Amino acid sequence: MNYENIISTSQNAITTITINRPSKLNALNKATIEELHDAFKTANNDASVKVIIITGVGEKAFVAGADISEFANFNVENGGKLAAKGQELLFDFVQNLSTPVIAAVNGFALGGGLELAMAAHFRIASDNAKMGLPEVSLGVIPGYGGTQRLPQLIGKGRAMEMIMTAGMIDANTAKDYGLVNHVVSQEELIPLAEKIASKIMRNSSVAISKAITAVNANYVDGINGYKTEIEQFGNCFGTEDFKEGTTAFLEKRKAEFPGK
Structure with a gap:
């Protein structure tokens, strides 16, 4: 499949999926979610692929959120369907893949971006990463699993504060919270992901x-x-x-x- 919004490459038993919408800070729209679903499914079904890395193109953003223009005029029914379909196609799908998924968070991971990172099996981050769930500042709540996965990862109190304030935390705070496992420079991010992947691949x-x-x-x-x-x-x-x-x-x- 030819992708318009992502890049998927495979080498040395690792598939790296890169969200490629730099003009939109890699924001998730319907088409990108569908392409991500296909890329993850293809990699997971390939016996030669042992680890999947998900990241964003450039240095500014992993995923800076959802594409608000797509749902600004939705009603109650449409909003519910949006969340249900997104969780089914991407977020729950990624969490339950049999192939390990590492999120390499570079730059902003906000809203749906942080929710995508949290759906991965674990996360590493560059030292310029900023993470948050700002949905309540738009009059809505996280709808792609954020209200469930964030408390599981960092505890109820911290998650409540992040969600209620719509604030961002930096990479080192995210590491202190247990949201990410490692923090490195931007240049070291993908090499570290690949190093961890190589350790995983030694095992069954x-x-x-x-x-x-x-x-x-x-x-x-x-x-x-x-x-x-x-x-x-x-x-x-x-x-x-x-x-x-x-x-x-x-x-x-x-x-x-x-x-x-």
Whole structure:
């Protein structure tokens, strides 16, 4: 598929998806969300891809929010459909991918941008990054999972303050809050993401996908995360990766996981 709003490249088992709307500070519109869905789905279905990195083009913004012009005239019904469709196509979709997703946050990550970063499995940031959920300043609330994921990541009190004040935090504050794992210079951001990706790729992709399922289960109403962990742990014993991993350990050699 030829994309107009994003760039997707694959090298060394890593797919890097770059949102490419610099004139709009990489703001998310309907077309971009649909293209992102396709790019994530394509990468996740490619057995050769072991890690996905999501970032924004340029130095100013990861994603500076949603494209407000698209929904400024929406009514109640349209607003609800907008949130539901966006969560289904992109935000929940990314969170539940079996392939690890690293958000490399460069510059502004506001509104839908921060929500996209939070949907990734974890985040790193450049030292010029600014993050926030400013929706209440527009008379609306975060609609792409922000009211749920932000408290899960940084705690209810801090999330309430960020949402209610519509304020931004800098990268180091985000690290202190546990919102991002690492803060580096702009030049070091993608190399760090790739370095972490290379560490991930040394391990069983099958086991990692089952770990993602187990961790995510803790945040789903009505699901017993411990039971999911037990099930996924047991399922690992039927994989070729388990046989290779344990055999390699006993033979004191490096495992060569087949990814099955």
